[in-house]
Amino acid sequence: MASIVRKHAVQPVRANVREQLKAMDDSAVVTAFLGGEERAFSELVERYQTRLLNFVYRTIGDREKAEDLVQEVFIRVYRHLHRFDRSKKFSTWAYTIASNLAKNELRNRSRNPLVLFQTVQKNWQDDDRPVQFEDTTSRPDDMYRKRHLREIVEESVAKLPEHHRNVFILRELEGKSYEEIAEITDCNLGTVKSRLNRARNSFAEIVAPYME
């Protein structure tokens, strides 16, 4: 009986801690984790897993690998959070790790043609998925058009040079400021602006024929 009462008493405390963590900003959650609150790490994962996954996926174009890399990001965050300079934004730090891992992945692929082939093959296999999984409410020609357009957009992004693509995704998808992008990509502000301008122009040129 006493154990049941205790269990009931503990659960609200746990829920309460989770709610408190949810209400905190990143910096406070980091502080809580460093103070020994393990649940704070889960909160950070919950906040960033989807954003980082989209960022890495758009950068490298391989979903499975993107998940692996995002897991690696969180493992690095877990291991090295005590070294994180808390005067800076946690998100910038996490994106920097993700960006570096994505860059390494692309570099490894360019060195290893087999990996590149496997990725391309995987994407072909993805194309064989039944179309109805896309959107069941649309008409077939709409679905085809949407899917076709999505592929074109994804391919167009992939065609951008790596350093342009990185800046482009951080700005357009993640909504990062120029200053944050400069920190994440380890470039100066002028370079970020110039790369962003070029990336936007190139992307528009590639996509324009399909939009008419």
Next chain:
Amino acid sequence: MDCRQFRENHFAFVDDILPGVELVGMQVHLVECERCARHDANVRRSLMLFRSLPSINPSPDFGKRLERRIRETKAADMAGAQNGRSRRLAAAVAIASAAMLGYIGFSLKHVDTPRDIVFPPVVAFAPVPEPIPATIASPAPEMVAALPAGLPIWTAAILAEHSPVHFASLELASFKR
């Protein structure tokens, strides 16, 4: 504003961060230049398309996999720390042993090692001449008796050697017998 300036400032124009004067200049150029207006429209439309790409979500087992990997990492870190400790200990022992061996080697190098006995060179010495034995091993009683009388030793010695002295008292004594 010309087309080159328009293209250079276009990213800031799209992001709406241009100062008022430049913003008006861009808008005026947009009205005046059809080519730049088309470029502006293309960029904005393509960006809208890109931003509307569907977001992907992590797979359902993402959290579990991450948890497992973190547990493994923790275990590996702990094992690594233990290994590190034992490795440090082993290194300390190795260093101490090496130092000891070095010390022993150094000591042995500087200790007088037993070598073949080297004799000093042979030097020939002339035998020390033994004192010439006095012909008279001990002074004759006559000489001894003469000394207090003030006679020089050598004359007494000669006298004692060559001409035995017969003292009157001795003679007298023998005579009495």
